[in-house]
Amino acid sequence: MERSNFIKTIIKQDIESGKHETIITRYPPEPNGYSHIGHAMGFINQYYLAKDFGGYTNLRFDDTNPVAEDTEFVDGIKSDMEWLGLKWKNLLFASDYFEEMYDRAVLLIKKGKAYVCDLNSEEIRKYRGDLQTPGKNSPFKDRSVEENLRLFESMRNGEFKEGTHVLRAKIDMASPNMNLRDPLLYRILFAHHHRTGDKWCIYPMYDYAHSIEDAIEGITHSVCSLEFENHRPLYNWVVAECEMKHIPRQIEYGRFNLTNTVTSKRFLRKLVEEKLVSGWDDPRMPTILGLKRRGFTPEAITEFILDIGLSKKGGVTEYAMLEQYLRQDLKLKAKRPMAVLNPLKVVITNYPENETEYVTGVWNQENEEFGSREIPFSRVVYIEREDFLEEKPNKKWKRLSLGLEVRLRHAYFIKCEEIIRDNEGNIIELRCTYDVETKSGSGFSERKPNGTIHWVDATAVKAEFRLYDVLLLDNGKEEYTDRMNPDSLKVINGLIESSLKDVNKYDQFQFIRNGFFNVDVDSNIEEGLYIFNRIVPLKSAFRK
RNA sequence: AGGGCUAUGGCCAAGCGGUUAAGGCACUGGACUUUGACUCCAGGAUCGGCGGUUCGAAUCCAUCUAGCCCUGCCA
Numbered sequence: 001m002e003r004s005n006f007i008k009t010i011i012k013q014d015i016e017s018g019k020h021e022t023i024i025t026r027y028p029p030e031p032n033g034y035s036h037i038g039h040a041m042g043f044i045n046q047y048y049l050a051k052d053f054g055g056y057t058n059l060r061f062d063d064t065n066p067v068a069e070d071t072e073f074v075d076g077i078k079s080d081m082e083w084l085g086l087k088w089k090n091l092l093f094a095s096d097y098f099e100e101m102y103d104r105a106v107l108l109i110k111k112g113k114a115y116v117c118d119l120n121s122e123e124i125r126k127y128r129g130d131l132q133t134p135g136k137n138s139p140f141k142d143r144s145v146e147e148n149l150r151l152f153e154s155m156r157n158g159e160f161k162e163g164t165h166v167l168r169a170k171i172d173m174a175s176p177n178m179n180l181r182d183p184l185l186y187r188i189l190f191a192h193h194h195r196t197g198d199k200w201c202i203y204p205m206y207d208y209a210h211s212i213e214d215a216i217e218g219i220t221h222s223v224c225s226l227e228f229e230n231h232r233p234l235y236n237w238v239v240a241e242c243e244m245k246h247i248p249r250q251i252e253y254g255r256f257n258l259t260n261t262v263t264s265k266r267f268l269r270k271l272v273e274e275k276l277v278s279g280w281d282d283p284r285m286p287t288i289l290g291l292k293r294r295g296f297t298p299e300a301i302t303e304f305i306l307d308i309g310l311s312k313k314g315g316v317t318e319y320a321m322l323e324q325y326l327r328q329d330l331k332l333k334a335k336r337p338m339a340v341l342n343p344l345k346v347v348i349t350n351y352p353e354n355e356t357e358y359v360t361g362v363w364n365q366e367n368e369e370f371g372s373r374e375i376p377f378s379r380v381v382y383i384e385r386e387d388f389l390e391e392k393p394n395k396k397w398k399r400l401s402l403g404l405e406v407r408l409r410h411a412y413f414i415k416c417e418e419i420i421r422d423n424e425g426n427i428i429e430l431r432c433t434y435d436v437e438t439k440s441g442s443g444f445s446e447r448k449p450n451g452t453i454h455w456v457d458a459t460a461v462k463a464e465f466r467l468y469d470v471l472l473l474d475n476g477k478e479e480y481t482d483r484m485n486p487d488s489l490k491v492i493n494g495l496i497e498s499s500l501k502d503v504n505k506y507d508q509f510q511f512i513r514n515g516f517f518n519v520d521v522d523s524n525i526e527e528g529l530y531i532f533n534r535i536v537p538l539k540s541a542f543r544k
Numbered sequence: 545a546g547g548g549c550u551a552u553g554g555c556c557a558a559g560c561g562g563u564u565a566a567g568g569c570a571c572u573g574g575a576c577u578u579u580g581a582c583u584c585c586a587g588g589a590u591c592g593g594c595g596g597u598u599c600g601a602a603u604c605c606a607u608c609u610a611g612c613c614c615u616g617c618c619a
Contacts, residue, residue, distance in 0.1 A: 004558060030619055121617055130615050131546055166617055176547040178615050187617040206619050230548055230614050307568055309557050318555045321569040398580060407578055452578045513579045542580045
């Protein structure tokens with residue numbers, strides 16, 4: 001069924017009524033940090049909202065506050081968006097419009113709609129009143145147009161210190177909407193801008209700048225998050241009073257949240273700075289950098305975001321949903337080799353010594369394009385420790401136990417005959433026998449094994465597995481700091497089948513019965529250092 | 545003299561006056577299975593509460609309740 005949401009409904013109506021022919025949206029990040037999955041939702045939605053109707057999206061950096069912004073983030077955000085596979089029509093910057101914004105501000109002054117205010121920030125706050133009390137007019141509100149013009153030019157020319165003067169819209173100090181109590185339009189900032197350098201020392205505020213940017217670009221639907229609802233009257237005021245030809249429409253939707261993780265910029269930075277994670281690209285981070293390194297795919301993320309939908313109700317989506325979209329996407333894309341994370345040696349006593357045969361394993365039975373590989377099989381193999389229990393615990397146990405028979409996937413049935421222990425009683429080896437009649441593919445059907453387990457042979461290669469879990473626990477605590485999952489990363493050493501010797505970084509696999517993994521960038525294949533990130537475990541109906 | 549917004553099954557979310565109230569995720573059964581995976585079948589809501597309008601309301605009106613946002617020279 002076609003996805004539907006309230007914004008698409010609005011757009012559809014606007015097209016049917018002839019209000020718009022081409023739909024133009026924009027993704028307006030501020031280049032002051034790394035993007036995360038919440039930002040991805042923003043761009044993905046902006047992109048498809050336009051694309052679904054044959055329109056396009058602009059990527060526009062909202063660089064109106066030089067104090068926080070930097071080119072490093074511009075480049076980072078661009079590459080994040082490219083990785084997601086989203087294409088913008090125009091790459092733009094708010095700073096491209098500084099001159100026009102200035103001219104429009106002069107127009108506002110001439111119309112008597114804006115004035116230079118000499119109050120300092122504390123005074124402005126006092127004059128603004130509060131939620132219950134109306135504000136008072138600034139004593140500078142009634143300056144003459146000429147004086148305002150002169151003062152504003154002096155601001156631009158750097159004749160005043162920071163904080164001494166601002167340009168304000170003349171609206172209504174008694175408005176119940178705080179945003180309309182003569183909001184600031186320009187402030188003085190002697191800061192070096194990453195694109196305009198030192199050309200300007202006055203910078204427009206968001207509400208003023210954003211409206212003009214949208215209008216200049218002909219944005220038809222300026223989609224933003226809920227917290228800007230109260231700003232919409234100001235947005236419309238600026239567009240109207242600045243006499244912009246094109247009138248964009250701002251529409252707000254509920255921002256996306258995910259359980260068991262954070263997208264708070266402040267907290268993410270804290271994680272990095274306090275080394276609670278290895279960096280902005282730590283595979284546990286919800287940053288695009290982190291998701292990429294973890295092995296998440298742009299396709300899964302996009303489908304997930306699009307399926308969540310858009311509404312005016314800000315909700316929290318369960319992390320399990322994202323996981324399932326990953327599995328679905330990777331299912332046919334990944335080969336399905338075998339890896340044993342926690343090896344237990346098995347000696348097949350009735351298999352001839354010094355002999356090796358090869359068994360055929362299809363890479364992915366649901367995607368024949370991958371073909372198959374030949375897996376060496378001989379007297380010694382390794383199985384997963386947890387696939388063996390001395391006694392079958394219950395009728396549902398589908399693994400190996402003493403006296404029981406299981407199939408080694410792609411190979412033979414083996415039967416456990418004896419357990420070898422060390423001095424402390426730990427199981428260190430299993431002695432089994434195999435049945436040559438039961439070879440995989442032979443059509444043997446005389447009896448059923450107690451299950452099928454994965455294994456690796458003696459030529460297996462050592463590998464490190466990094467098993468990730470959610471960053472935050474649901475423990476009822478308020479503070480993120482108190483919700484940190486101590487087990488968000490477990491590193492274990494195991495074995496991968498030797499056919500995986502020539503993998504490449506970022507290659508994705510489904511290790512049979514263990515989950516989806518990718519090759520971490522920390523790997524050094526040439527030197528035999530194999531590191532795998534668990535992208536997501538397989539679902540499991542197994543219960544103790 | 546506060547204002548704005550939201551409320552549909554555990555989560556997300558369609559629905560726009562007449563439908564047995566879509567779908568996805570989760571969960572529970574069951575089938576299948578050389579991955580306890582995948583796949584397949586089956587299972588659950590009367591729509592925040594109370595009134596009203598209407599032949600008919602999740603959809604319109606009123607009111608109540610709950611939650612979120614707004615008093616940066618941030619965006």
